[in-house]
Amino acid sequence: MTTTITETKIPPSTHEFANVIHRLEAGGSMLPDTPENLMQIIGIYKAYAVPMDFYWRDLLYIAERVFLNPLPFFKYFLPKEYLDLHNHYAGDDADLRIWRGEATAHPELLAFIQKGETFKMPKLFHHLNHDRINMEFAEACMNAMLWHRGMGGQFDPYLDTDEYKANADRAIKAYFQGNPVMLGLYKLFPEMFIEQVRQLSYYANLGLFWEVMAPVFFEMSDIYDEGGFKGVPDAMNFLVNGIFAIAGRPIYHHVYIRGKCYEIIPKSKGFMWLYEAALPYVEAVFYRTSPFRGTKSYNAQAKQVPDEQKDFHYGILYADVLPVGTAGIPPTLLMDDMLHFLPDYLIDYYRQHCRGEDDMLIQLGITFQRSMYNVTSAVIQALRTALLYPLDDTNPKHLMANRRFFEAQMDRFKRSEARLRDIQSQDYR
Amino acid sequence: MADIVDIAVSADNFKTLVTAVKAANLVDTLKSPGPFTVFAPNDEAFAKLPPGTIQTLVQNIPQLSRILTYHVVAGKLMQADLAKVNCVTSVEGSPIPIDCSDGFEVKNATVVAGDIEADNGVIHVIDNVILMG
Numbered sequence: 001m002t003t004t005i006t007e008t009k010i011p012p013s014t015h016e017f018a019n020v021i022h023r024l025e026a027g028g029s030m031l032p033d034t035p036e037n038l039m040q041i042i043g044i045y046k047a048y049a050v051p052m053d054f055y056w057r058d059l060l061y062i063a064e065r066v067f068l069n070p071l072p073f074f075k076y077f078l079p080k081e082y083l084d085l086h087n088h089y090a091g092d093d094a095d096l097r098i099w100r101g102e103a104t105a106h107p108e109l110l111a112f113i114q115k116g117e118t119f120k121m122p123k124l125f126h127h128l129n130h131d132r133i134n135m136e137f138a139e140a141c142m143n144a145m146l147w148h149r150g151m152g153g154q155f156d157p158y159l160d161t162d163e164y165k166a167n168a169d170r171a172i173k174a175y176f177q178g179n180p181v182m183l184g185l186y187k188l189f190p191e192m193f194i195e196q197v198r199q200l201s202y203y204a205n206l207g208l209f210w211e212v213m214a215p216v217f218f219e220m221s222d223i224y225d226e227g228g229f230k231g232v233p234d235a236m237n238f239l240v241n242g243i244f245a246i247a248g249r250p251i252y253h254h255v256y257i258r259g260k261c262y263e264i265i266p267k268s269k270g271f272m273w274l275y276e277a278a279l280p281y282v283e284a285v286f287y288r289t290s291p292f293r294g295t296k297s298y299n300a301q302a303k304q305v306p307d308e309q310k311d312f313h314y315g316i317l318y319a320d321v322l323p324v325g326t327a328g329i330p331p332t333l334l335m336d337d338m339l340h341f342l343p344d345y346l347i348d349y350y351r352q353h354c355r356g357e358d359d360m361l362i363q364l365g366i367t368f369q370r371s372m373y374n375v376t377s378a379v380i381q382a383l384r385t386a387l388l389y390p391l392d393d394t395n396p397k398h399l400m401a402n403r404r405f406f407e408a409q410m411d412r413f414k415r416s417e418a419r420l421r422d423i424q425s426q427d428y429r
Numbered sequence: 430m431a432d433i434v435d436i437a438v439s440a441d442n443f444k445t446l447v448t449a450v451k452a453a454n455l456v457d458t459l460k461s462p463g464p465f466t467v468f469a470p471n472d473e474a475f476a477k478l479p480p481g482t483i484q485t486l487v488q489n490i491p492q493l494s495r496i497l498t499y500h501v502v503a504g505k506l507m508q509a510d511l512a513k514v515n516c517v518t519s520v521e522g523s524p525i526p527i528d529c530s531d532g533f534e535v536k537n538a539t540v541v542a543g544d545i546e547a548d549n550g551v552i553h554v555i556d557n558v559i560l561m562g
Contacts, residue, residue, distance in 0.1 A: 245481025270491035
């Protein structure tokens with residue numbers, strides 16, 4: 001053992017976000033630890049978890065059952081079988097019980113599917129009246145993951161292998177068995193069909209990712225209601241532990257055709273939740289996504305959109321939430337979904353600020369942004385735990401390695417669009 | 430001399446590792462002629478993982494195998510050999526950074542007992558489970 005414990009403190013950081021870095025080094029979050037922040041983020045996790053409970057079920061339904069249906073008119077009409085599908089991380093028969101509640105669809109979700117914002121009527125009328133969960137948002141997230149590709153993990157490279165194409169081929173032929181038109185098209189344009197299957201594999205990937213996050217957020221809301229979280233760092237640490245606990249769950253794509261299961265991506269490939277779903281998701285959705293049609297010009301001469309995908313910075317951590325509710329701002333779909341499931345304490349809080357109920361969509365959007373900075377903090381701390389050193393390490397070389405890692409992460413928020421500066425103050429709402 | 434598995438079984442601070450290797454059906458591989466270099470996390474290393482991590486991995490054998498094969502490198506590499514390189518490639522496929530400039534560190538783990546020779550390779554005992562990425 002070295003005896004120079006008192007000498008081990010490293011000099012303060014000179015980074016632009018030094019105060020945030022020091023907070024992370026002390027075991028905190030990028031989001032300041034105030035009771036108001038804690039109340040906001042937990043409330044919004046709860047409001048997010050209910051539509052997410054629909055998203056993951058429908059994503060898996062589309063990947064496993066709708067599959068290559070050329071006219072998928074009813075892909076958002078979740079059959080009872082998928083509403084009753086047991087979440088692997090909730091209920092009595094869970095693989096690892098994260099939420100103490102039920103494994104089937106959340107009661108608030110079932111009530112919304114039945115009544116919506118209006119009254120009880122057939123699903124089709126709710127759908128046509130746009131009184132529904134905005135599933136297009138989940139598909140936009142899936143598309144971001146599909147399109148950005150190459151963000152680490154082995155899932156994406158696997159989609160280009162001959163093994164994958166052979167697995168997809170078996171399923172395509174089985175699905176269109178007895179349909180000479182589609183089989184003929186497949187013979188003419190095989191890549192078109194394979195690419196559709198790749199997209200469906202990403203439906204499965206994202207569905208399996210959110211199957212974990214929904215019970216995590218439900219449980220956090222319950223713990224908060226019981227008085228269990230003392231501050232923002234507690235809430236972040238719950239997420240860090242959740243990330244580790246579930247890191248090894250398999251990521252796969254199974255398709256069910258006429259009662260038979262086709263393993264397009266078998267569980268035996270060893271793909272894992274952490275590497276093949278969670279980290280690519282964070283990169284694709286929190287950081288990159290794609291430029292909002294309502295705020296950026298895609299004009300090639302204007303050069304507003306970067307040439308390199310790695311430079312994309314249109315995720316929730318950079319988003320300007322103020323125009324939510326106007327045309328060309330995709331997160332509006334999610335904000336609208338969350339609006340239906342806000343806890344009472346959050347509604348009361350929004351009534352007291354800004355324009356009260358009139359701009360609640362924007363207020364909750366900014367709360368959502370705060371909460372996603374906390375989730376990103378959890379991911380950063382989890383990566384630090386997995387790949388680097390404990391925060392109380394006594395070796396200065398190790399502490400410097402942690403420091404460099406945190407600084408490199410904060411470098412991504414130096415650009416002017418990043419909202420890290422804004423969320424430090426409660427005036428941003 | 431004994432092979433890598435026999436040595437791990439006979440030592441008493443590799444209980445979790447031995448259980449995991451058996452669960453992942455890697456016993457035959459690690460008993461084969463190899464040779465292999467194994468970075469073996471001791472029981473304290475596994476105990477540092479947050480709760481639930483091992484439970485999920487033991488329920489999912491291919492994923493467990495992947496983590497375990499990240500701790501194995503082809504060839505018999507002693508500390509002196511590793512001191513000459515910055516990085517080795519694991520059987521899993523991902524790189525493992527090596528730092529021998531000040532002690533003997535493997536990624537974010539420190540070797541607590543190095544160069545334990547076996548019939549079919551060498552074991553270096555580490556104080557952390559190492560993870561890809």
